Amino acid sequence: MPEHKDAADCGCWGCQSIAREGVGVCVVHLVAEQDKVPPAVVSELNLCPVCDDRMRADLHLVADRWDEAQDALHPSRGGDSERHAQRTEAPLPLNVSVSDALMIVRDNIWSVALRLIDDHPGLSLPADQTTPSLAEWLARWQMVKIAGATDKSFTRQAYWWVAEAADQIAAKTYGVETTAKLPDQYCKRPGCKGQLFIAERSDGVKTVRCAADAHHAVQWDTWTNMLKSFGAQKRRGPRLSRKLI
Known part of the structure; x- marks a missing residue:
């Protein structure tokens, strides 16, 4: 279990316990601003409207900007494969910082998707399992399951996984x-x-x-x-x- 850190996305046992115990309030704000009254959640969800909208927007950002970030791996080369996995074999000079960022994005989006599959036995991944397609699938069809999870700590963890993914991809595309x-x-x-x-x-x-x-x-x-x-x-x-x- 991670050690406590003074940050909103801390994943230590104590912060996860606080998130699980929150009733009717946003699990993100509950830990992020412990000295304030957290905002109320959207009906039957674990997130307030602002955090729910932010998470959807972050997932769409990953989906929309993935190809642009891929192109930044090799500025003179196009294509739509997830080329970060071929870092040591790339025939052209590789931007390592972009490669590392895309691996974080991919790992975080897959972490959310695989946890959903574990929690919902009848749920299947989409046929297109590239990172941008999974992000779009999560944003369009799975947000209710994520934001309304019985395990509130998963909702909170998923929020920060997605936020980190969006921050990484934005940094490599907006510049x-x-x-x-x-x-x-x-x-x-x-x-x-x-x-x-x-x-x-x-x-x-x-x-x-x-x-x-x-x-x-x-x-x-x-x-x-x-x-x-x-x-x-x-x-x-x-x-x-x-x-x-």
């Missing part, structure tokens, strides 16, 4: 960005009014994203074309600050 707010521009997605900002990666790729939900994003060229079509963009876009917001 170091410079960002700037788009003044008076807000997300138009239904029910969302998040502030929009433009992010530029080190490779020059620009994306307009919503501060409230990273999935609300569009490429810069698409965004400017949309504005031009409505007669709202008559000049060059805002100059990026070199400082992060």
Whole structure:
């Protein structure tokens, strides 16, 4: 059993026990903020609405950005195989940090999937068992089983497995960005009014994203074309600050 650490994702016996004993409150917040009253859970689940949404978004992020992270293994080589497993045999120079990150992502997503199979004897893995497909399968069809598990400590562990996977893959695909707010521009997605900002990666790729939900994003060229079509963009876009917001 791991030793206790002063962090929200601690997996020691004491923190797992606290998570198991929580009744009607979010098992993530229960341990992460022990000096505060944890938020209430979604009906019959072990997670609050924020953590439930975050976990779904993280799974979608893994699914959406897996291929991009794979390409980062060998910048001059394409393909869709999970090439981190061939690290010592790669014919081209390999980015070891990306390889290590993808192995963490793969292990974490598989850990969640295999635990579900163990807990639900009638449940079968999807035919496509690549990491992004498993992540999408978990997000679309298995979140109720994960968030509503009888063993609340599994819900909490699964949340942090997925969070770590999303953090790893985001770090290898977004890279170091410079960002700037788009003044008076807000997300138009239904029910969302998040502030929009433009992010530029080190490779020059620009994306307009919503501060409230990273999935609300569009490429810069698409965004400017949309504005031009409505007669709202008559000049060059805002100059990026070199400082992060």
